[in-house]
Amino acid sequence: MEPKPVPEILAGLYRSSLEAPEAFQAEYEASSNRVLSILQSFELQEFELQLDDANALHYAAGCGCLDLCEALLRQHPQLNFQEDQYGHTPLLWAVRHGMAGAMQLLLRHGALAWHSDQRGLTALHWCCALDLPRLCRLLLAVPLYVETMIDQRCRRGWTPLHSGAYSGAASCCEQLVAANAQLALRTPDEWTALHLAALKGHAEVLNILAPHCSTEVMLALDSKGFSALDLAKDSGHAAAVEVLRQPEETHRHLVRAWYKCLSRGPEVDFHDLMEAALLIKAPIMEKVSKDALELCCHVVDLGFRIAGYVVEVKDCRGPSGAAPARVYYARSSEQRKVDDVEFLVPRLRSTGQAIWRRGGRYQFRLRGCCDRSSAPDPYSLRQVISEWSEATSLTGQRPRLRRFKSAPSL
Structure with missing residues (x-):
């Protein structure tokens, strides 16, 4: 009785791995030993390893049978470069199934990491489309791969970053951004990666992309005149809208501030424009605990002028004209040009003196102290000051967002 053809056995294993993983585990050892025995006993020709426009290595790679892949590569290394009817090599089968x-x-045996299928999709496109961060990381570690493939477009005109943003592959997008993928590149519909993430409501992806986007990218319009924020609003994605609204509001503030400077006529100079790029909004109280409270402030500092902060705490029930308590903070090295910065304000100083009392009613203000060495001229502002917050009773708690914390210097 003739042995069952190798590709038929492997095709059966492959189908089991997709349709019945438990059955695949049960039959794997017997089937793999059977294939290895055939490969050792017979010198099979290449045509004997073909089935349904794919070869035995396609099926073995697609279900992650490493010992069988290795045996096939030793005897028939050319299988590594053959394509199925869609232009998929065994490498793309392995990637598409997360193996x-x-x-x-396959890469160690010379598989072409930059190969693209009939739709122009590379292995990196598939990793991002299917949200396979481990495989994405391995591909980006291939020598010269980043330089040649990271912004490769498929026939649809999408880069891997476009694919990852659309599918919500946050970790893959983070890796691509770290490898300097171009965020300004657009699809034929004039969509950036930001547009695609907003369209699908992937707030986590937007949180990764937005800090690295220029103002031009943040406000870019697609072929129908929609920004990423417009797409998020129209699609009803509240979390995505929240991520994108803040940069757009900041942009509007800067436009107004710069217009005010420029409207003064030809006497405007560079430091006036730099001062327009400094903004601190009134603090918002987020949480009160036994020994500390948390404030959050929206800070715009495009020139990295601010070196430290002073939180001022005013007792609304205290004597009129009384000086507010002050707590000092250094600027965090992680703070971005436009950021929500969180301040932890202790209840007591190291001397035991109270800064605030639980149950009291207080207002808060934030001063940003500018580094004079980074100023455009010696007459630039020494500090930028927020408005006073609304009077707040220190008894409740608001929902918290993830932000940088600044520790006080008492």
């Missing part, structure tokens, strides 16, 4: 071990093995 990291098989992908690495």
Whole structure:
């Protein structure tokens, strides 16, 4: 009795891995030993390893059978470069099914990491579209891959970052941004990656992309005149709208401030424009605990002028004209040009003196102290000051967002 053809056995294993993983585990050892025995006993020709426009290595790679992949590569290394009817090599089969071990093995045996299928999709496109961060990281570690493939467009005109943003692959997008993927590139519909993430409501992706986007990218319009914020609003994605609204509001503030400077005529100079790029909004109280309270402030500092902060605490029930208590903070190295900065205000100083009392009613203000060495001229502002916050009773708590914390210097 003739043995069952190798590709048929592997095709059966592959189908089991997709349709019945438990059955695949149960039959794997017997089937793989059977294939290895056939490969050792017979010198199979290349045509004997073909089935349904794919070869035995496609099926083995697609279900992650590493020992079988290795045996096939030793006897028939050319299988590594053959394509199925869609232009998929065994490497793309491994990637599309998340088989990291098989992908690495095929790459070690010379698989072309930059190969694209009939739709122009590379392995990196597939990783991002299917949200496979481990495989994405492995591909980006391939020598010269980042330089040649990170912004490669498929036939649809999408880069891997476009694919990742649309599918919500936050970790993949983070890796691409760290590898200097171009955020300004657009699809034929004039969509940036920001547009695509907003369209699908992927707030986590937007949180990764937005800090690295220029104002031009943040406000870019697609072929129908919609910004990323417009798409998020029209699609009803509240979380995405919240991420994108803040930069647009900041932009409007800067436009108004710069227009005010420029409207003064030809006497305006550079430091006036730099001062227009400094803004601190009134603090918002977020949480009160036994020994500390948390404030959050929206800070715009495009020139990285602010070196430290002073939180002022005013007792609304205290004597009129009394000086507010002050707590000093250094600027965090992680703070971005436009950021929500959180301040932890202790209840007591190290001397035991109270800064605030639980149950009291207080207002808060934030001063940003500018570094004079970074100023455009010696007459630039020494500080930028927010408005006083609304009077707040220190008894409740508001929902918290993730922000940088600044520790006080008492």
